[in-house]
Amino acid sequence: MKACHHQHRRGSHLPAYCVCSHCGAAIRHVPGVPCTSRTCPVCGNATYKSYEEAAAEKLVALEVEEEEDFEPAIQKREIQFPVVNPQKCTACGQCISVCPADCISFVNGKAFVQEVECRNCRICVRVCPENAFEIR
Numbered sequence: 001m002k003a004c005h006h007q008h009r010r011g012s013h014l015p016a017y018c019v020c021s022h023c024g025a026a027i028r029h030v031p032g033v034p035c036t037s038r039t040c041p042v043c044g045n046a047t048y049k050s051y052e053e054a055a056a057e058k059l060v061a062l063e064v065e066e067e068e069d070f071e072p073a074i075q076k077r078e079i080q081f082p083v084v085n086p087q088k089c090t091a092c093g094q095c096i097s098v099c100p101a102d103c104i105s106f107v108n109g110k111a112f113v114q115e116v117e118c119r120n121c122r123i124c125v126r127v128c129p130e131n132a133f134e135i136r
Helices: 003-011 052-055 092-100 123-127
Strands: 017-020 026-028 048-049 082-084 104-107 110-113 133-134
Touching: 082 110, 092 104, 092 123, 123 133
Parallel strands: none
Antiparallel strands: 017 026, 017 048, 082 133, 104 110
């Protein structure tokens, strides 16, 4: 049996801690809140989840440890879509013919991706013979 499966099974009944990867300080893990979204109250660095009893020795008492007071940090993710480089596009139409969302059309003789409709499957990127697509 793999170690990660074993640890996951063990973790269901043992206390878990969010441990600082820098200074080793620990805070209690809150179910449903990823440890990677929490920061160390001592040094502000990222934390990771641990079931080790050694983490309990470095437990830092927080002023509030109520489960409802913790919310996962919102991670800003900018979704990048295929964009046509007009200098490379030869208007061959291969991208238009394979697009499952039908979101590519010709504008001023060059392919143009309508991001609102795009499913971001990137099939157009793979079929373009001129490598005219960039991900931005």
